[in-house]
Amino acid sequence: MTIRPSVGVSASVKPANEAPANEPVVEAQKLGLAFQTGDGPVQALSDVDLTIGKGEFVSFIGPSGCGKTTLLRVIADLERPTEGTISINGMTPEQAREKRAYGYVFQAAALYPWRTIERNVALPLEIMGLSRSEQQERIRRTLELVNLTGFEKKYPWQLSGGMQQRASIARALAFDADLLLMDEPFGALDEIVRDHLNEQLLKLWARTEKTICFVTHSIPEAVYLSTRIVVMSPRPGRVTDIIESTLPKERPLDIRESPEFLAIAARVRDGLRAGHSYED
Amino acid sequence: MSRPFAWQMAAALVLVLGGMALETMQGGTAANIWPALGLVLVAAIAGSLFATAPLIEAGIAFIGAHGAAWLLISGIAGHEGNAGPSFYLALVGAWLLAWRCVTALSAIKPASRQAAAALGLIIPVIFGVWILILWEAIVRGAGIPFLLLPAPSAIGARIVSSASILAADVNQTVFKAVLAGYAIGCISGFAAAVAADRFIFLRRGLLPIGNMAAALPIIGVAPIMVMWFGFGWESKAAVVVVMTFFPMLVNTVAGLSSAGHMERDLMRTYASGYWQMLFKLRLPAAMPFIFNALKINSTLALIGAIVAEFFGTPVVGMGFRISTEVGRMNIDMVWAEIAVAAVAGSVFYGGVALLERAVTFWHPSIRGG
Incomplete structure (x- = not known):
């Protein structure tokens, strides 16, 4: 068993010896975010310290309300933090967004129903003002990457849920951002489709060498996909544990029955249990 | 179809037989009553024989209904306002045949898109035409004053x-x-x-x-x-x-x-x-x-x-x-x-x-x- 020791169940898990060797893509220090609601402020994120290196596959896992989606949205500049600092590729999130530094995959495919699959994939390319021929080339390449070649002229509502989500991943990949932010992208799909897409996502990650931040509430999904797993807990939303995966980069689906896999999953489960009080 | 005899056909038959009885007793209120009554009678019986083939049944009902309507409306010329009960019985009988025709057509499951489009057109057209037929026949049969409600044919002529x-x-x-x-x-x-x-x-x-x-x-x-x-x-x-x-x-x-x-x-x-x-x-x-x-x-x-x-x-x-x-x-x-x-x-x-x-x-x- 070669799981590295936990650094502490409270917060601030960024000791120098665990910092990734690669150059950092996301760096957060003392990050906090409070939403103003009718019943007073709600602390969605509190005291988050996190560094994500280039080429990592980091999963955020925790019960609902733990701030995992909020954290992803802060990275994407869809929410503004109220405390602490965060930088993306050395820039503020806003600058990074303006530079189209990341592709974002939402919980639902969010394809525009009046556009064909290829026009949906072309949407970010149109906004960025790429030439027609360049658009065609990238559409062809990214649709091939997600195995949707031949479905260019179909409308989203003519495709299954899994295919729609693959098209939305193609759309996020089309403009070649190095960072991919995925917010429970397979949460609404059945388990068979989900397994298949997880396997494809790992292959895609290996081929493209992108940095991926992946929000999920499924322990097997997090352990199967990630190089690091960030365990979070609610009230206030905070990081309670960061687990380095010792699984090899090559991961067939049946690795999920291996003792190593099960040990990591057990530690994730322990982390979730420790951070979450069940009294309410 | 499990019912060999549609109720519209049965009702049309009863009305027409009643109309024939009345016409024999009184008679002479308008022209063409007998051919109209006869046509509805024949169509109601013949249509019922083909109750299992909706297309044939609809065709027979269509011919019977509109033929009778044409006979009644052309026969009322010169007898405006003098239509007797047998006229209305024949008219309602013809209308029931048209109803049967539309019901039979609606039950057909069209094989091709063109057939579906044709059906989608013909059913509302029969409906609309029957509003005009009833309007024309009642206005002229009952002799409703022109100022109150002109017949559709008069409006058409004016257009x-x-x-x-x-x-x-x-x-x-x-x-x-x-x-x-x-x-x-x-x-x-x-x-x-x-x-x-x-x-x-x-x-x-x-x-x-x-x-x-x-x-x-x-x-x-x-x-x-x-x-x-x-x-x-x-x-x-x-x-x-x-x-x-x-x-x-x-x-x-x-x-x-x-x-x-x-x-x-x-x-x-x-x-x-x-x-x-x-x-x-x-x-x-x-x-x-x-x-x-x-x-x-x-x-x-x-x-x-x-x-x-x-x-x-x-x-x-x-x-x-x-x-x-x-x-x-x-x-x-x-x-x-x-x-x-x-x-x-x-x-x-x-x-x-x-x-x-x-x-x-x-x-x-x-x-x-």
């Missing part, structure tokens, strides 16, 4: 003989006042909605005022517009503008906020500007709302232009014609204008609806599911 006047009226009212007012009202309502969406002070200020404009009574606005813009079509177009502006404004404002949060966040992640967001997401998403307004306005515009012509107009126009011909007791001309207005309104609405199908083909209400 043919006054075609040039009707064409001039349509040109004045529809092609000048309605189209100009509709275009200006819809475009300005749309532009105001986009502006209200862009600037929050307009949204706060303009929408309540627009609400009040929508509550303005058209009867009150029309004479004012005539004073402002003169007796020509321009004042009618102005009334149409006032009527169509508000539905377009509120529908477009609602449509522009109909795009989902996820779709908007997606555009944000691409760092898209306001106009890109508008043209690539929010306007396409608003199209079903905008077409709703276009359809509502297509009927409002016609009503507005016709009513506005009651308040001063040159000697042409549909509203002018209706108000003057009513005073001259030319009721058939009034009905002719109503019929032309109904056709013009339906064509207008149908055109907008066809355009809607082409533009919002992706919407669940149109693609079906």
Whole structure:
């Protein structure tokens, strides 16, 4: 068993010896975010310290309300933090967004129903003002990457849920951002489709060498996909544990029955249990 | 089909036999009663023999119903107002055959798209034709006074003989006042909605005022517009503008906020500007709302232009014609204008609806599911 020791169940898990060797893509220090609601402020994120290196596959896992989606949205500049600092590729999130530094995959495919699959994939390319021929080339390449070649002229509502989500991943990949932010992208799909897409996502990650931040509430999904797993807990939303995966980069689906896999999953489960009080 | 004998056929048979008995006892109220009764009788029996083949049954019922109707209506000429009970029994019998015909046709599951389209057309046509047949037969059979309700044939004859006047009226009212007012009202309502969406002070200020404009009574606005813009079509177009502006404004404002949060966040992640967001997401998403307004306005515009012509107009126009011909007791001309207005309104609405199908083909209400 070669799981590295936990650094502490409270917060601030960024000791120098665990910092990734690669150059950092996301760096957060003392990050906090409070939403103003009718019943007073709600602390969605509190005291988050996190560094994500280039080429990592980091999963955020925790019960609902733990701030995992909020954290992803802060990275994407869809929410503004109220405390602490965060930088993306050395820039503020806003600058990074303006530079189209990341592709974002939402919980639902969010394809525009009046556009064909290829026009949906072309949407970010149109906004960025790429030439027609360049658009065609990238559409062809990214649709091939997600195995949707031949479905260019179909409308989203003519495709299954899994295919729609693959098209939305193609759309996020089309403009070649190095960072991919995925917010429970397979949460609404059945388990068979989900397994298949997880396997494809790992292959895609290996081929493209992108940095991926992946929000999920499924322990097997997090352990199967990630190089690091960030365990979070609610009230206030905070990081309670960061687990380095010792699984090899090559991961067939049946690795999920291996003792190593099960040990990591057990530690994730322990982390979730420790951070979450069940009294309410 | 498990029922070999449809109830419409049975009822038609009973009515026709009753009609024959009555006609034997009294007789002589109108011509062609016997052939009509006989035709319905034969069709009801023959149709029932083919109850398992809906197409043949429908064909027999169709011939019986319309043949009898033709015999009855042509036979009433010269006997207006003198139709006896056997006339009405034969008429109801024929109508029941037509009912059976439509029921049999509706039960057919068409094999091809063309057959489905033909069925979709023929069933409402039979319905509409029977409204005219019953109208014609009852008005002439019972001798209803011309001033109260002219027969459709009289209205049709009037349309043919006054075609040039009707064409001039349509040109004045529809092609000048309605189209100009509709275009200006819809475009300005749309532009105001986009502006209200862009600037929050307009949204706060303009929408309540627009609400009040929508509550303005058209009867009150029309004479004012005539004073402002003169007796020509321009004042009618102005009334149409006032009527169509508000539905377009509120529908477009609602449509522009109909795009989902996820779709908007997606555009944000691409760092898209306001106009890109508008043209690539929010306007396409608003199209079903905008077409709703276009359809509502297509009927409002016609009503507005016709009513506005009651308040001063040159000697042409549909509203002018209706108000003057009513005073001259030319009721058939009034009905002719109503019929032309109904056709013009339906064509207008149908055109907008066809355009809607082409533009919002992706919407669940149109693609079906």
